[in-house]
Amino acid sequence: MTDTTAASLAAPAADKPAAGRPRRNLIALVLFLAAIFLVPVAIGDQFVYHVFITICLFAGLSTAWNIVGGFAGQLSLGHAIFYGIGAYAGIILMNMGISPWIGMFAGAAVAVVAAIVISYPCFRLKGPFFALATIAFLEVFRVLALHFSGLTGGATGLMIPLKLGWEWMVFRERLPALVIVYGMMLVSLAAAWWIRSHRLGFYLVATRERESAAQAAGVSTVKVRLIAVSVSAALCAMFGTFHAMYLTFIEPAAMFSLTTSIQIAMFALIGGIGTVFGPLIGAVFLVPVSELARGWLGAHALGLHGFVYGIVLVLVVLFMPNGLMGAMKRMFGKAEPERGVQAASVAATPRASERPAIGHEIMVADHLDKHFGGLHVTNDVSFSLKEGEILALIGPNGAGKTTVFNMLSGFLTPDSGGVKVRDAAGNFVSPTTPGDFAAIGVGRTFQIVQPFAAMTVEENIMVGAFHRFHDVGDAREAARETAHRMGLGPWLNAEARGLTIGGLKRLEVARVMAMQPRILLLDEVMAGINQTDVRRAIDLMLSIRDTGVSIIAIEHVMQAVMSLSDRVIVLNSGQIIAEGKPQDVVRDPTVIEAYLGKEFTHAHA
Amino acid sequence: MLTLENIHAGYGATTILQDVSLHVTAGEVVTIVGANGAGKTTTLRTIAGLIRPSSGKITFEGEDITKLSAHETVELGVTLIPEGRQLFSDMTVLENLLMGSYRKAARAAQHDTLDYVLSLFPRVKERLAQNAGSLSGGEQQMVAIARGMMAKPKLLMFDEPSLGLAPIIVQQVFEVIDTIVKTGATVLIVEQNVFHTLKAADRGYVLENGEIVLTDDAEALLSNDHVRQAYLGI
Amino acid sequence: METFLQVLANGLMLGALFAIVSIGLTLIFGIVKVVNFAHGEFLMIGMYLTFVVTGWLGIHPLYTIVIVAPLLFLAGAATQRFIIQPLMSARDDHIQIFATVGLSTALINLALLIFGADIANTPSGGLRTPVEIGPVRVLSGQLFILIAAIALVIGLRLFLQKTQTGRAIRAVAQNRAAAQLMGINVNRIYVLTFGIGAACVGLAATLIAPLYPTSPNIGTYFVLTAFVVVVLGGLGSIGGAFVGAMVIGLIDSFSGFYIGSDLREVAVFGVFLLILILKPSGLFGKSLNLSHVSP
Known part of the structure; x- marks a missing residue:
């Protein structure tokens, strides 16, 4: 959905290899922002003022939208709701003699409540469905605003009372309005920048890229998105209040309009969706075009500027899907990191001299039953994992191994039975959600790798590291350490989507290792890596075990199963058919029948 | 080749x-x-x-x-029988097989091929009118192979x-x-x-x-x- | 009682109207898996075409179907080929959404540019004549719409079930990769389907134009309801869209009469939001993966 321009702009400058670039970027940014204020002041023309006020307004709105639509990837086409709420709150309170400076915050508060009520049930809707739902909510708000005419003035609209001055945010001149909206735009940009460069931003992007992987990394995906939507709605409402004062007249069709919603989203798209400064750039380029077209062409050719708008949008989508920021990055940015040298292996791990003794039970699966439709996927599966133990889970494809993992990590709720985990204090608890499991120290990987594709390798691992660290710097340091340990050092700044399957498997493990879990669930991490690496990975896992971590591994690579595991459980058609020491299990006739095959035995003989 | x-x-x-x-x-x-x-x-x-x-x-x-x-x-x-069967699950077994001979070179002889393929897969023949999605995994794999054969590859x-x-x-x-x-x-x-x-x-x-x-x-x-x-x- | 029956009849007529607009949308939605935000504008174009052709040739508006439907087929096919197809491999839905939103904006304003903001009235051709059926009165044009909607549902069903091309369309919808492996040119199927979906809305336009004044924004008015209908009926389900349209027509009609005409939309969109949130597969849909078209 995005590119990492935001990250490179937002990342602390000192860490980057070329320290000169970020500084130049920063100077360019400051000059650019200053120009937005100084150009209209220098020219002093009413129309120019108006254009720049509109630029600031839409840049601010669009930047706020981008927190939800870009960072969190929730394509809202209903953001005019919040803008409209702010506008109405401002004027209604002003009519009651309350300054819009207060009305602004009242509107923001109402908008936050509305945003939470609207968003919460909509989060499970994806892509176009989320967009459709937001449009429907927008229509409902518009119709209600028309209906409750006692409050809103209905279709006749609301006029502001004629009170001038800073107290009332209404001026004869344009300069004070520019000062206010420029300041608000800076606030909006600062909010977006802050979010993108802190843990919250990483969590939002991770949630957007792979919700389940984010949950497994301990991200409360609902909470972070609610925070994002609240910030976004509050900012939009404040711009709404300002704009109502600037327009002096509002009515439902203009305030709760789909066109406005689309425009807000469009500036972000054209500038560069998901980047911090993309919406600003989109607004700076497009607002003057549109305002000039409206001014010059509007009178002669009704609809021409809208037509141009639509065509531009289609062309941008077709030819510049990453927006102006993406195009600029391509032009000025450095070349993509070199690929092809994928074979760097897992670093050899020095083994601790002694492994801690296997302790008491740390995780208990109790009579797990799960049906999918008519299929009995797991049938009364019970086992336990002991502290410091490595337990291998083997069985044919479709035996229910991954389903068991999903129940052991909160991604599936068993139809009956349950999972108990001993927490750090020694008490058994029954976590239910992925978040609960992560919080208690259960980390997992996914059989089908789930990278945050648009994030770099380092950022991917940082999402795991944030489980332990609030601070970006600490998380980055921990992520780098883990990356080097996993042999991912050379690709720290490469986007995850560029890695090979082997690399992605390692990244999967690195992300969960960065969480420092007490219990590690590994789903076929050895698949597709070569022999030398299997041996190294075995050593790595043994060294992890030696630090006291308990491991359950689903594995088909029998070499790893034999040399790693203390105990093996064999699952077939949803049932445990054998359990015991690896040497014994591979001789078990039922296991040979169901999984290893007669050929395996023949070949052994 | x-x-x-x-x-x-x-x-x-x-x-x-x-x-x-x-x-x-x-x-x-x-x-x-x-x-x-x-x-x-x-x-x-x-x-x-x-x-x-x-x-x-x-x-x-x-x-x-x-x-x-x-x-x-x-x-x-060149016909590939893909991983994981990939049947058209809301279409009947017969419709799945007919889609198999969508290829121009196979379309004319569709019915002869069908008879031949069904003679290889007697189990599939019993299921012709059923929706492919309602079959068991094994039966689905048989249909997938039969569908591949329908193309006379x-x-x-x-x-x-x-x-x-x-x-x-x-x-x-x-x-x-x-x-x-x-x-x-x-x-x-x-x-x-x-x-x-x-x-x-x-x-x-x-x-x-x-x-x-x-x-x-x-x-x-x-x-x-x-x-x-x-x-x-x- | 008579009032009730009249409100009921109005609801069904409105339902038929929504149905005929929505069938093309659900076809495109279910098979190409693209939410066509410009669908309403196809309707608008169709209505203007009906208006213009009727004026030029001085023929009955219904006869314009032979010109309007093929033209819209081309418009739909071109949209798929030149706008959607290059974006089919895009990583995110939002790219396609913005593309059709952009197309919608461009078309509305193009109409504004050509025809101005004033409404255009297509001659009614006698389609606004009231017909009495028992205690209720409806317009003859409304009956035509109902008949056409039913015929369209049956026709598309037969096409999708019985013809080789129809089967290929369903195969592509159910499993795109497997369809390719059968030798089906998936891109061509998408172009064809988009064309058929647009042609359906062309048919709708020739029937609606004699009854409703045409304006650049007419599409927006219909399309939001059409989305409601499509979601309610289960994506890609043509029969579902018909039933969904009837349900929405009745809700609209009854809430308009018994609650208040200005709150009709709240009722309709309220139902929409409830369905979307509680049962996103729609009342008649089977699953959320949108991977099937049940004709």
Whole structure:
């Protein structure tokens, strides 16, 4: 959905290899922002003022939208709701003699409540469905605003009372309005920048890229998105209040309009969706075009500027899907990191001299039953994992191994039975959600790798590291350490989507290792890596075990199963058919029948 | 009949196949052996035209098919029976089979082919009117193979035909494949059950991390130390 | 009682109207898997075409179907080929959404540019004549719409079930990759389907134009309801869209009469939001993966 321009702009400058670039970027940014204020002041023309006020307004709105639509990837086409709420709150309170400076915050508060009520049930809707739902909510708000005419003035609209001055945010001149909206735009940009460069931003992007992987990394995906939507709605409402004062007249069709919603989203798209400064750039380029077209062409050719708008949008989508920021990055940015040298292996791990003794039970699966439709996927599966133990889970494809993992990590709720985990204090608890499991120290990987594709390798691992660290710097340091340990050092700044399957498997493990879990669930991490690496990975896992971590591994690579595991459980058609020491299990006739095959035995003989 | 020369291919920016070269002669049964994720499925998908190689050349019966789309490759007589069955689950078994002979060269003889295929798969015949989605995994795999046969392909490619099936069903699937092999069909097969496949095949390739590391007669591979250690778990 | 029956009849007529607009949308939605935000504008174009052709040739508006439907087929096919197809491999839905939103904006304003903001009235051709059926009165044009909607549902069903092309369309919708492996040119199927979906809305336009004044924004008015209908009926389900349209027509009619005409939309969109949130597969849909078209 995005590119990492935001990250490179937002990342602390000192860490980057070329320290000169970020500084130049920063100077360019400051000059650019200053120009937005100084150009209209220098020219002093009413129309120019108006254009720049509109630029600031839409840049601010669009930047706020981008927190939800870009960072969190929730394509809202209903953001005019919040803008409209702010506008109405401002004027209604002003009519009651309350300054819009207060009305602004009242509107923001109402908008936050509305945003939470609207968003919460909509989060499970994806892509176009989320967009459709937001449009429907927008229509409902518009119709209600028309209906409750006692409050809103209905279709006749609301006029502001004629009170001038800073107290009332209404001026004869344009300069004070520019000062206010420029300041608000800076606030909006600062909010977006802050979010993108802190843990919250990483969590939002991770949630957007792979919700389940984010949950497994301990991200409360609902909470972070609610925070994002609240910030976004509050900012939009404040711009709404300002704009109502600037327009002096509002009515439902203009305030709760789909066109406005689309425009807000469009500036972000054209500038560069998901980047911090993309919406600003989109607004700076497009607002003057549109305002000039409206001014010059509007009178002669009704609809021409809208037509141009639509065509531009289609062309941008077709030819510049990453927006102006993406195009600029391509032009000025450095070349993509070199690929092809994928074979760097897992670093050899020095083994601790002694492994801690296997302790008491740390995780208990109790009579797990799960049906999918008519299929009995797991049938009364019970086992336990002991502290410091490595337990291998083997069985044919479709035996229910991954389903068991999903129940052991909160991604599936068993139809009956349950999972108990001993927490750090020694008490058994029954976590239910992925978040609960992560919080208690259960980390997992996914059989089908789930990278945050648009994030770099380092950022991917940082999402795991944030489980332990609030601070970006600490998380980055921990992520780098883990990356080097996993042999991912050379690709720290490469986007995850560029890695090979082997690399992605390692990244999967690195992300969960960065969480420092007490219990590690590994789903076929050895698949597709070569022999030398299997041996190294075995050593790595043994060294992890030696630090006291308990491991359950689903594995088909029998070499790893034999040399790693203390105990093996064999699952077939949803049932445990054998359990015991690896040497014994591979001789078990039922296991040979169901999984290893007669050929395996023949070949052994 | 089929040759791949120095093929590099992958998904998006991810390169999976590195410099893969292989060939299949008419009437031959060839297998590709490798770990999960080594690139076996990618190889078959690249031949089928579902993935366009970034470099290299693929020819089929002397014709360059490197840049052809999947539907064009099918027209030439290359049929892939994909991993995980991939039936049209809301269509009946009969409709699935009829879709199998969508290929122009097969369409005219559709009904004769249907009779022939159903004679090979008596179990499928009993299920013709049922929705494909309502069948068991084993039956679905049979329909998938039958659907592949409906195209009257010159080269038949199997991708993990025993994936996710109970061992007893796996046995049946292999019996069916053996039957097809006996008709003299040209087959390229990828299968996790390395032992069985190598026994049925004439030749094999070993694919690791997207590169062919070994190729030999099937029998020789079965007694090769590396193959035994890495893929037969010995 | 008579009032009730009249409100009921109005609801069904409105339902038929929504149905005929929505069928093309659900076809495109279910098979190409693209939410066509410009669908309403196809309707608008169709209505203007009906208006213009009727004026030029001086023929009955219904006869314009032979010109309007093929033209819209071309418009739909071109949209798929030149705007959607290059974006089919895009990583995110939002790219396609913005593309059709952009197309919608461009078309509305193009109409504004050509025809101005004033409404255009297509001659009614006698289609606004009231017809009495028992105690209720409806317009003859409304009856035509109902008949056409039913015929369209049956026709598309037969096409999708019985013809080789129809089967290929369903195969592509159910499993795109497998369809390719059968030798189906998936891109061509998408172009064809988008064309058929647009032609359906062309048919709708010739029937609606004699009854409703045409304006650049008329599409927006219909399309939001059409989305409601499509979601309610289960994506890609043509029969579902018909039933869904009837349900929405009745809700609209009854809430308009018994609650208040200005709150009709709240009722309709309220139902929409409830369905979307509680049962996103729609009342008659089977699953959320949108991977099937049940004709």
